[in-house]
Amino acid sequence: MAEEKPRYRTYTSPAGGWGAAAATAKVLMEQSVVTKGSRALLAMNQPGGFKCPSCAFPDATCTRKLEFCENGAKALAHEATKFRVTREFFAEHSVSALMEQSDYWLEMQGRLTEPMRYDAATDHYVPVSWDDAFALIGQHLRALDSPDRAEFYTSGRTANETAFLYAIFVREFGTNNFPDCSNMCHEPTSRGLPPSIGIGKGTVVLDDFEHAEAIFLIGHNAGTNAPRMMTPLVEARKRGVPIVAVNPMPERALVRFTEPQDIVQMATFGSTEVTSEFVHIKIGGDLALIKGMMKVMFERDAAGEAVFDHGFIAEHTDGFPALKADIAAQDWPAIVAASGLDEAQIRRCADIYIRSNATIICYGMGVTQHQQGSQLVQQIANLLLLRGNFGKPGAGISPIRGHSNVQGDRTVGIDEKPSQAYLDRVREVFGFEPPREDGHHTVESIEAMLDGSAKVFIGLGGNFVRAVPDTDRSYDAMRKLDLTVGIATKLNRGHLVHGKDALILPVIARSERIETAAGEQFVTIEDSMSNVTASRGVLDPPSEHLLTETEIVCRMAMATLPDSKVDWARYIDDYSLIRDKIAAVYPAIYEDFSERIKAPSGFHLDIPPRRRAWATPNGKANFLILPGLAVNASVADPAMLRLATVRSHDQFNTTIYSYNDRYRGVYNDRMVLFMNADDIADRKLTAGTKVALETITDDGVRRGVEGLTIIDYPMSRGSVAGYYPELNPLLPLAFYDKVSGCPAAKAIPVRVLAVAAVD
Ligand SMILES: Nc1nc2c(c(=O)[nH]1)N[C@H]1C(S)=C(S)[C@@H](COP(=O)(O)OP(=O)(O)OC[C@H]3O[C@@H](n4cnc5c(=O)[nH]c(N)nc54)[C@H](O)[C@@H]3O)O[C@H]1N2
Ligand SMILES: Nc1nc2c(c(=O)[nH]1)N[C@H]1C(S)=C(S)[C@@H](COP(=O)(O)OP(=O)(O)OC[C@H]3O[C@@H](n4cnc5c(=O)[nH]c(N)nc54)[C@H](O)[C@@H]3O)O[C@H]1N2
Numbered sequence: 055m056a057e058e059k060p061r062y063r064t065y066t067s068p069a070g071g072w073g074a075a076a077a078t079a080k081v082l083m084e085q086s087v088v089t090k091g092s093r094a095l096l097a098m099n100q101p102g103g104f105k106c107p108s109c110a111f112p113d114a115t116c117t118r119k120l121e122f123c124e125n126g127a128k129a130l131a132h133e134a135t136k137f138r139v140t141r142e143f144f145a146e147h148s149v150s151a152l153m154e155q156s157d158y159w160l161e162m163q164g165r166l167t168e169p170m171r172y173d174a175a176t177d178h179y180v181p182v183s184w185d186d187a188f189a190l191i192g193q194h195l196r197a198l199d200s201p202d203r204a205e206f207y208t209s210g211r212t213a214n215e216t217a218f219l220y221a222i223f224v225r226e227f228g229t230n231n232f233p234d235c236s237n238m239c240h241e242p243t244s245r246g247l248p249p250s251i252g253i254g255k256g257t258v259v260l261d262d263f264e265h266a267e268a269i270f271l272i273g274h275n276a277g278t279n280a281p282r283m284m285t286p287l288v289e290a291r292k293r294g295v296p297i298v299a300v301n302p303m304p305e306r307a308l309v310r311f312t313e314p315q316d317i318v319q320m321a322t323f324g325s326t327e328v329t330s331e332f333v334h335i336k337i338g339g340d341l342a343l344i345k346g347m348m349k350v351m352f353e354r355d356a357a358g359e360a361v362f363d364h365g366f367i368a369e370h371t372d373g374f375p376a377l378k379a380d381i382a383a384q385d386w387p388a389i390v391a392a393s394g395l396d397e398a399q400i401r402r403c404a405d406i407y408i409r410s411n412a413t414i415i416c417y418g419m420g421v422t423q424h425q426q427g428s429q430l431v432q433q434i435a436n437l438l439l440l441r442g443n444f445g446k447p448g449a450g451i452s453p454i455r456g457h458s459n460v461q462g463d464r465t466v467g468i469d470e471k472p473s474q475a476y477l478d479r480v481r482e483v484f485g486f487e488p489p490r491e492d493g494h495h496t497v498e499s500i501e502a503m504l505d506g507s508a509k510v511f512i513g514l515g516g517n518f519v520r521a522v523p524d525t526d527r528s529y530d531a532m533r534k535l536d537l538t539v540g541i542a543t544k545l546n547r548g549h550l551v552h553g554k555d556a557l558i559l560p561v562i563a564r565s566e567r568i569e570t571a572a573g574e575q576f577v578t579i580e581d582s583m584s585n586v587t588a589s590r591g592v593l594d595p596p597s598e599h600l601l602t603e604t605e606i607v608c609r610m611a612m613a614t615l616p617d618s619k620v621d622w623a624r625y626i627d628d629y630s631l632i633r634d635k636i637a638a639v640y641p642a643i644y645e646d647f648s649e650r651i652k653a654p655s656g657f658h659l660d661i662p663p664r665r666r667a668w669a670t671p672n673g674k675a676n677f678l679i680l681p682g683l684a685v686n687a688s689v690a691d692p693a694m695l696r697l698a699t700v701r702s703h704d705q706f707n708t709t710i711y712s713y714n715d716r717y718r719g720v721y722n723d724r725m726v727l728f729m730n731a732d733d734i735a736d737r738k739l740t741a742g743t744k745v746a747l748e749t750i751t752d753d754g755v756r757r758g759v760e761g762l763t764i765i766d767y768p769m770s771r772g773s774v775a776g777y778y779p780e781l782n783p784l785l786p787l788a789f790y791d792k793v794s795g796c797p798a799a800k801a802i803p804v805r806v807l808a809v810a811a812v813d
């Protein structure tokens with residue numbers, strides 16, 4: 055009998071390489087789309103083709119033969135799948151029965167094929183005509199006593215054209231309630247950076263990686279979540295550029311990587327050591343590291359070394375004396391304790407930073423998803439400002455965004471706190487008065503559902519209930535609503551945890567052709583480095599009953615606003631008319647949109663810090679202070695561990711592609727807890743046993759997750775990790791960054807309970 059393979063085994067090969075090539079082939083086979091999928095992959099991220107529906111990392115258009123990665127291939131294969139969810143499927147399975155199935159099972163059923171309405175009498179979804187679906191939405195929205203009783207969610211796959219119109223529709227309807235996935239993701243960048251450098255976006259472009267003299271990667275897992283980023287990193291490393299990775303988990307691709315598209319490396323089983331300095335930070339310890347590095351800089355400056363760019367600081371910044379005072383107030387024992395690092399390593403990091411004349415700092419969810427994520431992002435900007443690392447080649451700040459168009463959606467109006475200037479432009483261009491008060495972000499929208507003030511939820515993409523914190527309370531919140539609408543490609547839990555009335559509206563996906571009465575249409579997206587490019591699908595949609603997202607938005611508007619000032623019907627067929635309106639509302643960045651988008655590699659939106667121009671109230675870049683060393687509320691419990699919820703290599707957010715996490719050596723299981731050997735021993739536990747986790751809070755709500763298998767993993771001490779969304783029940787809704795509204799999905803205070811002790 056064949057021996058069963060262990061579920062947990064250390065992955066010793068380099069990341070990427072043949073493992074990635076094999077995984078690409080496997081997922082195309084699983085979804086039965088080998089020929090169709092392979093053909094589509096050739097058009098991915100190519101001029102005239104479509105943009106990868108996975109992450110937001112830019113592609114070096116025109117310079118490489120193929121521009122996709124293993125995880126882009128998974129996203130495509132799952133979108134192009136041959137499996138279908140039909141009316142017969144819904145007739146066979148009640149909603150209660152579907153609730154018993156896993157997220158993975160729901161995903162594997164395939165593409166949605168026609169609009170469906172929930173029938174409470176039978177507890178089944180039943181077919182509904184598009185006309186009746188829109189009529190139901192219009193009826194519910196018009197019946198509300200205030201437009202603020204509706205919540206309009208957006209997930210970041212939505213293209214610019216659709217997101218722009220959705221923002222216009224919702225504002226003409228009368229609210230700024232725009233909870234969106236960015237609220238849970240890089241909102242600390244969008245809100246934290248404007249007071250600091252005058253824009254809530256990254257300042258580097260791909261070309262800067264070729265000129266950088268040092269690269270810092272703080273709190274993100276590029277090999278899994280932005281695999282195309284490995285190419286510039288490997289190239290920089292081959293040039294001898296120091297790469298510092300700051301992470302509580304020694305992520306495999308940060309250590310060793312084989313370029314799947316480097317034929318020589320593939321053939322020779324070669325690989326590149328990516329990180330020159332691995333910084334094994336405690337979860338939540340980054341603030342202490344950054345302040346420690348600055349402390350070294352102030353010490354060396356005091357000793358007469360040329361450490362700071364004094365000319366830049368004098369001409370371009372404000373707040374340097376306050377920063378100096380704040381750094382002087384931190385002592386080494388506290389810095390070492392809060393970061394979990396040796397003083398010597400912090401000094402090495404500072405030295406790498408001081409020696410480099412052009413530094414890029416990249417960061418992800420390990421930085422943003424903390425209770426003071428926005429202020430932590432500001433400290434990264436402080437560090438860069440000290441050496442004038444803005445507005446020169448090879449330098450700048452580089453948030454690694456998530457969804458392919460999450461940045462673009464925000465640029466074109468998905469914003470619960472819109473600027474008055476934008477609202478004025480909307481009034482001028484469309485002729486209605488938009489609401490001026492701030493709306494709800496994601497956490498506030500759940501609070502409004504819980505207190506009964508919200509009545510309607512419309513989700514343009516995404517899987518809201520699985521993505522948000524406090525799963526049990528969020529399910530209750532959703533079930534109180536009068537109407538929930540899921541505009542989606544795939545069935546997900548968000549469609550099963552629903553309001554009294556509920557609709558599932560299936561859409562044409564990114565990789566598919568959009569044919570309208572005006573001919574073939576394309577959409578545009580903005581990547582993480584502010585490049586705007588066109589995306590044209592190449593595949594046939596999976597069913598003739600699907601609509602485009604744009605048509606759905608227009609028809610929701612037509613059904614809701616009979617006296618609308620906007621000629622919605624025109625935009626259904628001709629997307630260039632939408633782009634003309636985007637240009638009219640945003641003349642400074644989108645002037646001549648329709649012309650400029652004709653360039654094969656699109657165009658770059660203006661980022662003023664690249665010119666050392668600062669759109670802040672004082673016209674300077676500002677050093678902003680976060681006193682102390684902690685980014686999360688302290689907890690006085692000696693048994694406490696800090697939990698980070700992370701993605702596996704085989705998922706895209708709430709979409710689970712498989713139960714494996716190859717680079718971390720986990721197979722056929724997602725209910726695991728990554729834990730340091732000493733932390734396991736201290737608790738008299740052993741690897742392989744099952745435990746429960748409980749959140750430490752004082753709000754009287756018990757939050758626990760049971761059945762987690764301990765994995766002995768090289769985590770930093772006091773830090774544990776497990777998978778999102780399975781561990782979302784542990785995240786208290788109240789633990790969020792008050793500047794940006796971003797829920798803390800990292801550094802949750804938890805204790806481990808031996809299973810026998812649970813109940
Ligand atoms: N294949 C794939 N690609 C994706 C996604 C996906 O799910 N699958 N999701 C997309 C989306 S929406 C996003 S936002 C991005 C997310 O991409 P990432 O930002 O990489 O997201 P996470 O998986 O949450 O991983 C965060 C990393 O931060 C580390 N970390 C945790 N806590 C801390 C801390 O306190 N300090 C530091 N320094 N590090 C910490 C974790 O160990 C982990 O390596 O990826 C996008 N791309
Ligand atoms: N604990 C914890 N929670 C987290 C995070 C974390 O790190 N830890 N990360 C947060 C982050 S960074 C993010 S971005 C959010 C993600 O939150 P969401 O964006 O809401 O979630 P996704 O899983 O990306 O959404 C997947 C669904 O989108 C639909 N979909 C896919 N493609 C399309 C399309 O082209 N059009 C339409 N209309 N629908 C489509 C499919 O039906 C699919 O089921 O989760 C957040 N939640």
Ligand SMILES: [Mo]
Pocket residue numbers: 235238239240455456457
């Ligand atoms: Mo994200």
